[in-house]
Amino acid sequence: MSTPRVAARALLVNATELLRRPGTERDIDIQISADTLGLADVRFHADDEISVTVHLESLIDGIVVLGSVDVPWHGACRRCLKPLDEHTVSDVDELYQTVVTNPDAFEIISDQLDLLPMVRELALLDAPEAPLCEPDCAGLCPVCGMDLNTGTCTCEAPVLPSVWDVLDQLKGVLPAESDGGPDTN
Ligand SMILES: [Zn+2]
Numbered sequence: 221m222s223t224p225r226v227a228a229r230a231l232l233v234n235a236t237e238l239l240r241r242p243g244t245e246r247d248i249d250i251q252i253s254a255d256t257l258g259l260a261d262v263r264f265h266a267d268d269e270i271s272v273t274v275h276l277e278s279l280i281d282g283i284v285v286l287g288s289v290d291v292p293w294h295g296a297c298r299r300c301l302k303p304l305d306e307h308t309v310s311d312v313d314e315l316y317q318t319v320v321t322n323p324d325a326f327e328i329i330s331d332q333l334d335l336l337p338m339v340r341e342l343a344l345l346d347a348p349e350a351p352l353c354e355p356d357c358a359g360l361c362p363v364c365g366m367d368l369n370t371g372t373c374t375c376e377a378p379v380l381p382s383v384w385d386v387l388d389q390l391k392g393v394l395p396a397e398s399d400g401g402p403d404t405n
């Protein structure tokens with residue numbers, strides 16, 4: 221039995237050097253396990269590895285973070301229910317600021333960039349909630365449940381009763397219209 225891991229609650233990058241001189245650059249390439257995100261979300265499995273590959277460059281009023289985040293996700297095709305184990309590569313283009321003046325910027329606290337909120341945001345946003353196995357997945361037959369990607373069945377498409385059928389059925393249930401009612405013409 222493996223010992224339970226304690227997920228890190230932050231993904232900190234020391235930015236002291238970067239903040240000292242605008243124009244300073246640094247590359248970050250780290251792997252974290254998905255449980256670090258601390259998300260109770262069926263799309264992410266605790267043991268999955270998330271790759272964060274970013275380039276940092278300091279400006280006068282902050283640090284620009286450019287690169288990508290590779291997040292594995294799991295789900296089922298919304299049409300044919302086939303299990304899917306895929307991953308999404310999200311582009312990163314973020315700004316971190318010591319004094320936040322840009323409403324979209326993340327805050328730099330104690331000369332440290334915490335990349336975790338950014339990774340969490342991208343994972344939640346870009347991993348699909350209702351994925352498709354293929355853009356043109358044919359789905360399942362609504363009658364017999366056959367996977368129509370693998371062949372065709374002989375079921376007739378279910379026909380919804382027309383409004384006339386419904387009226388015909390009601391005729392037998394409702395009292396017949398009285399003859400000799402007021403003639404509007
Ligand atoms: Zn499908």
Ligand SMILES: [Zn+2]
Pocket residue numbers: 361362363364365366373374375
């Ligand atoms: Zn069928």
